[in-house]
Amino acid sequence: MCECHETAAKVEESFEYDRLESLLQGFLGKKGAMVPILQAIQSEFGYLPRPAMEYTAKRLRIPVSxxxxxxxxxxxxxxxxxxxxxxxxxxxxxxxxxxxxxVADRMQELLGVGVGQTTEDLKFTYEEVACIGACGLAPVMMINDKTYGKLTTDKVKGILKDY
Amino acid sequence: MYEKHILICAGTGCISSGALDVEEALIEELKKHNLQDKVRIIMSGCHGFCEKGPLFIVYPEDIFYCEVTAEDMPELVEEYLVKGNIVERLLYKDPTTDKRVISHEEIPFYSKQMRLVLRNCGVIDPENIDEYIIRGGYSGMKKALEMEPIEVVNAVKSSGLRGRGGAGFPTGMKWEFAYRSQNDKKYMVCNADEGDPGAFMDRSVLEGDPHAVLEGLVIGGRAIGSDEAYIYVRAEYPLAIKRLRTAIAQAEEYGLLGKNIFNSGIDFKINIKEGAGAFVCGEETALLASIEGERGLPRPRPPFPAVKGLWGKPTCINNVETLANVPLILRKGADWYSSIGTEGSKGTKIFALTGKINNTGLCEVPMGISLREIVYDIGGGIRNGKKYKAVQIGGPSGGCIPEELLDLPIDFDSLTAKGAMMGSGGMVVMDEETCMVDLARYFLSFTQNESCGKCTPCREGTKRMLEILLRITQGKGEPEDIPRLEKLAVSVKDSSLCGLGQTAPNPVLTTLRYFRDEYEAHIFDRRCPAGQCKDLLTYYIDAELCIGCRACIKACPAEAITGEKKEPHVIDEAKCISCGACFDKCKKDAVKTK
Known part of the structure; x- marks a missing residue:
C-alpha cells in the first residue's frame, strides 16, 4: 500500500466527525451552499474524504450521489x-x-508521476492547469502559491531542489 | 507630508516576478536613509506591461523603472531618492532606437493605448476606497440612483455598449429584458469566471480597480430593479477575491453598499461566489447552476436568465469588463461614450497580448484599431526578429487571423465575419515556429476536456475531431481527414447546446481556412512545416556547424548521440526519441530538423 492510501485509511478510520460538524454549522440552511461546503471540507482535510461526503449528505438530507x-x-x-x-x-x-x-515532460520525468498523480512519499502532486493568468511570463508553473516564470527544461530541476 | 510616491505594480504578473521582495527591500532601504516618512509606497494594480515587471514608478516626476529587483534597491534609493540621479540602467530601453526613456508616456506600449476601463489600474491603491472616490468613483452610481430605472437602461442602450465577455450582446438590451421582467426579487450577476487560456484582463480589472465593478453592479441593479448581486469569480484568482472582499467591506462602511445607499431608500448587497474550476461555468446558465451549488451544466434557452435565472428569478449576467465600463457611461454620458469606437462597436476593448511578441501584457485600445497597430506598435513586433504568422484571438472559441488580414479593424462584427470572434480578449501572437495544426489540436483538447458532457454533439463531436487532429499531428493523417473535420466542425457548431460547443470548432475552421497548406503538408508529405510536431521530425547534426562540445550528448536521454570531443557528433535515428533536448542545448544551432 502506498502512503497516499495509508494516509487516506488513517484519516477515514478515525474520522473526526466533530471537526466536520462544526464546519457544517456555518452553512446549514443556506441556499446554494454545496460548493462552498465542499471547498471548506477540502481546505480543512486537504481532500474530500469519503466519510465526510457521506456525513454531509445525511446532514443536508440529500443522496450522497x-x-x-x-x-x-x-x-x-x-x-x-x-x-x-x-x-x-x-x-x-x-x-x-x-x-x-x-517543460511539462521534464517535470513529470523528474517527479516520476503523471498528470493528477502524487509522488509516493506524498511530497509532490503534479497537475496541469488551463491558465494561471501570468501569460507575460510564459511558460509558467506554480508550486503551492509561488509562481515561477520564463521556465526552461534546465531550470526546473534547480527549482525542485528548493523543496 | 510625502515628497514622493512610489508605485510598485502588485498584479499577479509582477508579484510572480518578485514585486513583493522589491517592496520589502525598499522599506528596508528607506529606513536606512530615514526616508520612510517622506516616501510613500503604493502597491498598485496591474500596469499592463507584465513583460518588464516588476514595474516601479516614481511620482511626481513620473519616472518609469522596469525589471527592478530587490538587489537594485540600495542603488535606487541611494542614487535616486537621496542624490537625485536617475538610474539609467533600470529605465525602459526602446528596442527600435536603443534609447532609454524616462516617462511611461514615451513608451510606445502605452502611448498608443486609450485607457478608460484601465484608467485606475496601476494608478490607485486598489485597497483604498478613497483613491477610487477622488478619481470620480461612485459618482456614476450617485447619478444612476437619482434617475428612473428606465432612464438608466436607456443611457446604457444609447451608449452602444456591448458585452465584453465574448458574444458582444448589447448590454442595454440585456438590462431592458431584465427590467421588463416582473418579479419581487431580481439578481445581478457579475461573470468573473475568466477561463480562456491566455486571457487575464478581468483579473487585472478586479485586482487593480475592484470598486469599478462594484459600482457597475449597483448601477445595473438600479436599472433592472435588483437589490442583490453575486460575483462569480474563479478560485484560481486568490488576489482578485481578496481585493474584492476588501472593496466590498469598505464600500459597506462608507454606506455605498448595503441598506439605504445615499439615503435613496435603495438597498444593495453583493456576495462573492468562488468557482471551483470548470470552464463551462463561464456560460451563463451553467454559471447560475454553479452558484446554486449544483453541477455547472448549461440548460437550453429560452427561458433566458432575464426571465428565469438564479433560483428561478429574473437575472442579469454581465462580464467584469462590461460592468467596469458602466460607471464611465453614467458619469460622462452616453454621447461621449458612443463617440469612441466604430459604428457597431463602441468604446474600448482590453486585450491580453501574449505569445511570441516583444511586449506581452495588457493593453486597452479603441475599437476599430487595426491588428497591425496592436501587434507592431503596442506589442513591439515579433520576438527574436521572427516572422508573423497569425494571431489567435478569442481563446478556444475564437480563431486565427493570418498576415493578410493584419489591417483588419478590430471590432465585434469584422472579427466574426472572418471566422474569429472578439471573445473575452485574449490575443496570442504566433510566429513561423508555431504549427497551426498543433494549435488547433491544443484548443480542441482544451474544449474536449472541458466539455460538460450534457449534449452529444459537443461531447462526442469534439472527441472525434480531436482524434483526427491527433492523428494528423502524429503523421497518421488520411486524405479524407480534412473534409471529415470540416463536416464534423459544422455539425458541432450548429447543434451544440451552449456556447462552449457552438464555438469549439472555430480554431479548427479558421486554421483550415487560412492555413490549409499546413494540414496538407502533415497529411500528404508527413511533414510539419513549423518543425513542432514531434512525430514528424527527424533530428540531425550539421557536421559543418558542430564544434564537438558534447553538450547534446549529455542532454540526450536516449543515448542516441555519439562522437568524440571536438569532432562532429552524430544522431542515431533508430535510438532518437525526438525529444528535442539536443536541439535546445546546442549553442551553435548545429542540431537541425528535417
Whole structure:
C-alpha cells in the first residue's frame, strides 16, 4: 500500500466527525451552499474524504450521489490525499506557444508521476492547469502559491531542489 | 507630508516576478536613509506591461523603472531618492532606437493605448476606497440612483455598449429584458469566471480597480430593479477575491453598499461566489447552476436568465469588463461614450497580448484599431526578429487571423465575419515556429476536456475531431481527414447546446481556412512545416556547424548521440526519441530538423 492510501485509511478510520460538524454549522440552511461546503471540507482535510461526503449528505438530507456528482464535476475537488507541494504547470495558450510541453515532460520525468498523480512519499502532486493568468511570463508553473516564470527544461530541476 | 510616491505594480504578473521582495527591500532601504516618512509606497494594480515587471514608478516626476529587483534597491534609493540621479540602467530601453526613456508616456506600449476601463489600474491603491472616490468613483452610481430605472437602461442602450465577455450582446438590451421582467426579487450577476487560456484582463480589472465593478453592479441593479448581486469569480484568482472582499467591506462602511445607499431608500448587497474550476461555468446558465451549488451544466434557452435565472428569478449576467465600463457611461454620458469606437462597436476593448511578441501584457485600445497597430506598435513586433504568422484571438472559441488580414479593424462584427470572434480578449501572437495544426489540436483538447458532457454533439463531436487532429499531428493523417473535420466542425457548431460547443470548432475552421497548406503538408508529405510536431521530425547534426562540445550528448536521454570531443557528433535515428533536448542545448544551432 502506498502512503497516499495509508494516509487516506488513517484519516477515514478515525474520522473526526466533530471537526466536520462544526464546519457544517456555518452553512446549514443556506441556499446554494454545496460548493462552498465542499471547498471548506477540502481546505480543512486537504481532500474530500469519503466519510465526510457521506456525513454531509445525511446532514443536508440529500443522496450522497448528488454530493459525489458535484465533487467530481469540478476540477478543484480531489477525492484522494494530495502532496505537500502542488506543482501546477500552466498549459494555457501563451505557455503552449512558448513551449511549455517540454517543460511539462521534464517535470513529470523528474517527479516520476503523471498528470493528477502524487509522488509516493506524498511530497509532490503534479497537475496541469488551463491558465494561471501570468501569460507575460510564459511558460509558467506554480508550486503551492509561488509562481515561477520564463521556465526552461534546465531550470526546473534547480527549482525542485528548493523543496 | 510625502515628497514622493512610489508605485510598485502588485498584479499577479509582477508579484510572480518578485514585486513583493522589491517592496520589502525598499522599506528596508528607506529606513536606512530615514526616508520612510517622506516616501510613500503604493502597491498598485496591474500596469499592463507584465513583460518588464516588476514595474516601479516614481511620482511626481513620473519616472518609469522596469525589471527592478530587490538587489537594485540600495542603488535606487541611494542614487535616486537621496542624490537625485536617475538610474539609467533600470529605465525602459526602446528596442527600435536603443534609447532609454524616462516617462511611461514615451513608451510606445502605452502611448498608443486609450485607457478608460484601465484608467485606475496601476494608478490607485486598489485597497483604498478613497483613491477610487477622488478619481470620480461612485459618482456614476450617485447619478444612476437619482434617475428612473428606465432612464438608466436607456443611457446604457444609447451608449452602444456591448458585452465584453465574448458574444458582444448589447448590454442595454440585456438590462431592458431584465427590467421588463416582473418579479419581487431580481439578481445581478457579475461573470468573473475568466477561463480562456491566455486571457487575464478581468483579473487585472478586479485586482487593480475592484470598486469599478462594484459600482457597475449597483448601477445595473438600479436599472433592472435588483437589490442583490453575486460575483462569480474563479478560485484560481486568490488576489482578485481578496481585493474584492476588501472593496466590498469598505464600500459597506462608507454606506455605498448595503441598506439605504445615499439615503435613496435603495438597498444593495453583493456576495462573492468562488468557482471551483470548470470552464463551462463561464456560460451563463451553467454559471447560475454553479452558484446554486449544483453541477455547472448549461440548460437550453429560452427561458433566458432575464426571465428565469438564479433560483428561478429574473437575472442579469454581465462580464467584469462590461460592468467596469458602466460607471464611465453614467458619469460622462452616453454621447461621449458612443463617440469612441466604430459604428457597431463602441468604446474600448482590453486585450491580453501574449505569445511570441516583444511586449506581452495588457493593453486597452479603441475599437476599430487595426491588428497591425496592436501587434507592431503596442506589442513591439515579433520576438527574436521572427516572422508573423497569425494571431489567435478569442481563446478556444475564437480563431486565427493570418498576415493578410493584419489591417483588419478590430471590432465585434469584422472579427466574426472572418471566422474569429472578439471573445473575452485574449490575443496570442504566433510566429513561423508555431504549427497551426498543433494549435488547433491544443484548443480542441482544451474544449474536449472541458466539455460538460450534457449534449452529444459537443461531447462526442469534439472527441472525434480531436482524434483526427491527433492523428494528423502524429503523421497518421488520411486524405479524407480534412473534409471529415470540416463536416464534423459544422455539425458541432450548429447543434451544440451552449456556447462552449457552438464555438469549439472555430480554431479548427479558421486554421483550415487560412492555413490549409499546413494540414496538407502533415497529411500528404508527413511533414510539419513549423518543425513542432514531434512525430514528424527527424533530428540531425550539421557536421559543418558542430564544434564537438558534447553538450547534446549529455542532454540526450536516449543515448542516441555519439562522437568524440571536438569532432562532429552524430544522431542515431533508430535510438532518437525526438525529444528535442539536443536541439535546445546546442549553442551553435548545429542540431537541425528535417
Amino acid at each position: 448528488r454530493i459525489f456528482g458535484v465533487a467530481t464535476f469540478y476540477a478543484q475537488f480531489h477525492l484522494h490525499p494530495r502532496g505537500k507541494y502542488i506543482v501546477r504547470v500552466c498549459r494555457g495558450t501563451a505557455c503552449h506557444v512558448r513551449g511549455v510541453s517540454k
